[in-house]
Amino acid sequence: MEMPSMMITLGRSISCQGVSFDLHHNIESTSHPPPVGLISGEQQNGRWVWIPWTRSTVTTTITTTTTTTTSKVFPSVGVVSSSDDSCDFKLDIKDDDDDEDRKKLTLRAALDIEKQSSLRRKKQQAASRESRLSIILVDQGLFTVYKRLFAVCFTLNLIALVLAITGHFPYAKYRAKLFAMGNILALTLCRSEAFLRIVFWVVVKMLGWPCVPLFIKTATTSFLQSLGGIHSSCGVSSVAWLVYSLTLNLKSSSSSVVFLIIASIITALLALSCLSAFPVIRHLHHNVFERTHRFAGWLALALLWVFVILTVDYDPKTKTYHGITLYRLVGREDFWLTFVITFFTILPWVSIKRVSVSVTAPSRHASIIKFQGGIPAGILGRISRSPLSEWHAFGIISDGKDSHMMLAGAVGDFTKGLVSDPPSHLWVRGVHFAGLPYLVNMYNRAVLVATGSGICVFLSFLLQPCNADVCLVWVTKGVEENFGNEIKEMMSGHPKEKVMVYDTMVCARPNIAEITIEAAKNWQAEVVVVTSNPQGSRDVVRACRAAGFPAFGPIWDS
Template structure:
């Protein structure tokens, strides 16, 4: 039976939930607006410009720190269920915090160019000017490579530029601050700010380790990774994996099972790295940092949720379905689920989700996920929908549901 779909309203409120008016972009705009206000508060001398650069740089770096991310999610999801749905809907957008990173980076770069111009006009020491322009060049290169289209086409280059460029910037900023402040640098405000930034960047790498992994391959399309090295992550978290820790990292949703140590990951063939992992089945992988909260963590803000997944998107949904902490209904669209993911995984899902809508695209074709989600949302009397899929599908489902007044959430590919 076809669900009766709510009309997609075109009110101002509905339009403001679509790109480019996302919470991510609103946060970036708020940072820019705050900097504009700060710029009008007084004369922009070298000291003020230095603090504007360091303040924005600190925001850009610290907001990406794993401990800070987990704290943001913990605070946002602490709201009691008795609070209004509108408030909980807004708090559920906590994963848009990357807008603060973007806003801080853009403003830090803009102010640094102003600072460099002032220092150049003043005719400062050659070493200071050389360091200033080196920082300006590195910042510009990182921003250019982070532009969405270029980043999507050359993701490995983007990732390496952020890693090695970021480390280079920490050294250059420290040298720049020493040259600017002279012997008074140690113990000064910039000294402590840079110490916080360096510590924030270093912490995940201090937990770098090479750990054993057991991999099963139910089909040439999917690998199921099992870890048990003393860490049992929380549901809704992710772990970063690498085979070469200096070159590239890939994050996957953790699947802990209630009452068992360790966790699993579901990896589908979606590029060179995942393809090589599925084909090679390594015995060890590198991990760093700590399990980090992701979009699925916001399910605890709602009384009942619908999970919409396509393909291996079932992985991030599975720990929430297994834990049963928030009543849930699953809508899963995938190619021949048992042949692709194996009987064991499918039976595990159906054991906790006997009423799940499992759509086999091999036999039934491509579904209308918006209609399926709305039907499940209505029949299950859910408060929200969480979609785990590829970028195009996620954005389509989330925007279509929110235009109909349904709180919907999904990754925004900003990290």
């Protein structure tokens, strides 16, 4: 009985949906030498650690008496491994009447491979259906630093509010609006990029010495990374204080109707801002959250000025308005609170400008945006096509000299538009901000882990002198194909123990947590910082902390 020839094709590249399989028949390999500048590959415990700059082809021919199997693979070894990505693996079975049993055995093996690949894909699809919001909010833990800061701040406000209501805190009772404005000032500072840039710089200068105990550095990093907990808690607390103040004014016979209307509108706007920032809304409708938060906040701030000025001008005894004087205005606490809130609110906006940019797309998966001016390592920036609509933050790549650039992975409408319709000009904020990557400068030795375009926030640590000695681990697919020769060149020329790149187009996708722990041990790292998707960051952080290494990754309200 003749068996027709057949071809089984799985995917597009050497990585086969995470299915690992070995072919140990008579293997004859013909490999082409790697190009100059290639970081040599090593096979350690079944994995590859190298940077394949070009798509050189190694052909492995597997020959038996009756079966000829040809596959194109990158590593020229006797084991064909696959990863979570897709691959080109072609299996041609030729007719041979003399050895039908061997032919059936080979066909069965091929079908088993296809079955394993199908099961793997189903598992991945099931995992992808897991709520990203659940990973961000629940799986990160119920007692994260962010949530503890929220709880502490809100509890302190609640205690003060209860004491004021019960008459045990007269100062708060008669100055409830000042407590509300104090909370608004605190939440503004926790999100002021200019203010935090100064705070981060001072912290790095003060704690970046080798003599400072590691636990102080890690505790400070946890606190600064989680300032959003104070921001959100102060937002909710300010609404509570405003409601209390409004209730007192409603009971007072000397209150002005105008005051009550303005105070009610301010309270409603702040409550709307808090509701729009609720995690489910913020996650599922981010643009709605961003615009509501911004414009409701601006309108509330404008009305707050009206309220403060009218308060100074109003005489509750006669219920009339007198002429306002500058002397009376500057002598009020609420005036200075409102002034500082306004200053830090408008500071980022007075620094925005429209600049010419050079946008190139090495592939349909990423774009590179170039700007003038050098930037320190660990700094991030925001760009926009329409400044009143939406802003997007990206890590900055710079050698600290004359220019800098951003690497934007094409994952959303804005970033995809940079590839399909590259702009000649973009709006930028002159005040760049510091985040978690900047705090790497506080440590002596650090391991930085990135997947995909997340590498952009760490590249500056390789290009310019920095306080920290870093080891960079990058897991991605198609370095040159997706990110271009320029990014490839930035990664090359470094010792292999300092820069490790796992390209899943040519090798099996590694267990990122395991290789991170191994790198941290070899590098004797004080800290691990990871930039990946929520689940990947969570897994790496948990594994590193279990292994005894302080680790940090982006949180949902970073």
